[in-house]
Amino acid sequence: MRAVLVAAHLLAVIVLAIPDAGGVALRRDAWANPTVQAELEGWAERLTSWGMPIETPELEQRVYEIAQSWTQALHTLRTPLRPYRDVFGVRQTWRMFVAPHRHPGRLHIDIERDGQWRAIQIARSDQHDWRAPQLDHVRMRAMLFRYGWKRYRRRYDALTRWIATKAAQDFPEASRVRVRLFVYQTPSPSQVREGWEPEGRFSQVVTHRLEDFR
Amino acid sequence: MSRILGAPGRAWLRWVDRIGRRESGEALALFRIGSGAAVVASVLSVVMAGLVRPIWIDAAHGGILPLTGGWLVQALGGATPSVVWGLVVVTLLAGVTLTLGIAGRVSALVAAQGMLALTSLDTDTRCSYDPLLVNSLWLLVLADSTATLSVQCRRRHGRWMDARLVAAWPRYLIIVQLVVLYTATGLHKISLSWTPGGGFSALYYILQQPSWQHGDMTWLAHVYPVTQVGTAVTWIWELTWPLVLLALYVRSTAERGGRARRWFDRLRLRTVYAVIGLGIHLTIPLVMVVGPFSLVTLAYYPCLFRAEELRAMGRGCARRWPWRRGGG
Incomplete structure (x- = not known):
């Protein structure tokens, strides 16, 4: 029984820790911030130089759609884990220093x-x-x-x-x-x-x- | 028997065997002491700064924001001064008793629920070490962390240290939590500036943000390559922490032999990663204001090692201690 519970805890921790785009990251108005725009421009340039030509607005749209679907899928996957997370505080949001804020x-x-x-x-x-x-x-x-x-x-x-x-x-x-x-x-x-x-x-x-x- | 069970069955039996292992409790005791001290430091710093009312009490009673709080605060009657100050005092006391090793599991549970309640009041003031600390405390509820280096041990056996065996699996969970923390934070670092494509410039620019710096950090421009090395090391080190799990697995199954296994074990990755981590976490408070983040995280480190390894390290440090050399 103990082995089952320990395995369940490990599974919960790993699923809860999978990176998502929760919070402010999924708000479209936040993407207008110059820091976010500079990141998108940088990645668009980089991808283009690697032979995958893409304009910044198109990249922004694609990344936003992927982030939405990904976060929604994770939300569904995490639903049964939510009571355990909330009651015992087993939150796993490790979004730390994701990117420097160039316009603080x-x-x-x-x-x-x-x-x-x-x-x-x-x-x-x-x-x-x-x-x-x-x-x-x-x-x-x-x-x-x-x-x-x-x-x-x-x-x-x-x-x-x-x-x-x-x-x-x-x-x-x-x-x-x-x-x-x-x-x-x-x-x-x-x-x-x-x-x-x-x-x-x-x-x-x-x-x-x-x-x-x- | 093993043929009947098949590979998944055998793996499950190995897992059950591993979960049933016991060891002496030095690592868990050090984890308890560090985590308890972090609870005290975290809550006391808010009290000392005069911030309890502004950030944890409802606007109707002088706080900055209207606050409802989590289930515990609501059950107690809302974010009023008496409820919040009650939580502050109880959490502080639980932090002290946890550090001293009195009623370990109860202290950890009270401290965990207290921290959870307080830090859920105004989530705008929540820091990354808050969820990590609450995770630590929950793991301490599961662990028998007062077997040694505790007041409880002193009362039971008349000495501060005892070799009584405790379940090893809470230490394994602590290691996995540390690996998950670093790997997940590494995976979140998707900015170009963390990568070679962005010139490994992330640390330099993060340290220019007024939010986290002690003071003016423009002097870093004159040692920019150092910050680039720091960025590269931090990013790669975080992303590759699962290698530590692999290193621990390889070491614990050394009896199976094999050239690749022996070669991998000789890399001593666990020690390398711990030393880099120690360097990073001791540097962070010198250049940034991030609260007791380093204390909360470093409390996990003793659990990377077995009790006999910790004792050997302790003996090594004692031999090198300057006063011992001076005293002959």
Whole structure:
């Protein structure tokens, strides 16, 4: 009996660990992200150079269809395993550092005092480190990494409201808080060596009146 | 008899025989200590950072998001401060008792359900080490991990270490879990940048992402080839972890002989893969902020070795220990 149960556990772990395209990976709007598009372009070029000519949009469509069917098949295969997975926590999602995010967003938080904006928090800055123990924690990093994607916009707005509550407490003289992500392309090694400064733009800019949070 | 059973029947009998094996419990004890410490580190870091309310408590009580939680949180009455703080305290206590080796299976079960409940509250803040740690804890529910190096052992036998035999199959499951973890994460790495086609540039660019870096990492541009070697080693090492299973199988069936078997065994792949893994997991916290991921994963490593191998390693380390040389 024990041998049967151990074999069943092994089978469950292996089936649950088969890579799929779950979560954000199967949302078509997420594929418009420049990082994803650059990956598809790279693979299209590579396949073409290997004698399998294909344009990026066609590759995108084919990969999306295969990913959909594959994930649906795995979903069916995993259905009987779901109670075991959920009750005992035998989840096997090992989607770690699948691809570098070439267009990340860096958190910037500013407060307005006497009509002047002043930075209080810039991610990974030693100078602007307001609430660093919280905002630098690995769990907040995971959250902020996800909130760089458009589909998390509502939750990002909730985060900005929490930030406004804390800013209202910590800066009684401030009138407004501004939360935004500086989105830029990470520089290549040669660009860094040439002294190139990344150009970017501020995205997901949200401003709150602190009076509303006091 | 074997002729009547046929090949599948014989394989099944070998499997049953393997599952019935027993061994002393050092590897499982070290796995328990590492996993228990990881539970404490994981929960305590959230408490110390003042993040319990923001990320684990419902927005109606001061949290960032409206949270419903899993079945346990719902059964307890929702993500209210009293429920969540109760879970935090109980999980922390279970982590401590598990590390010390008190009520091993119960501690592991409580810690597993506590971690599962807490990390299912706000899945946006979930990290990859969370499911791995819950898997570790479930394996510890199945294992007799307090036979040695535990308070329980000390109470029973008046000493910290004991050679009482325990079932070996939980250690086999732990090894398979480690192999599955690495192989699956390797298979997920489909970006061109992990491959020669992308110039093995993945690690360099990942370390430029503000999400995971300690600080400015542009200096890596000046040692770019090192990051390329790191990318290639990481990717190939992850993808080829099933070879470790093969190496263990070959070693455990050495009595069957054969030139290929002897040649493969001489490669000592298990040790090579463990040393590379140790290097990778000790480097990760130096260059990235990924929580107790390395601690959770390295807790699995002692289980790659049998008790006598671990004891031989321990004796080897003790002989090389500087204070011993100094003390003559």
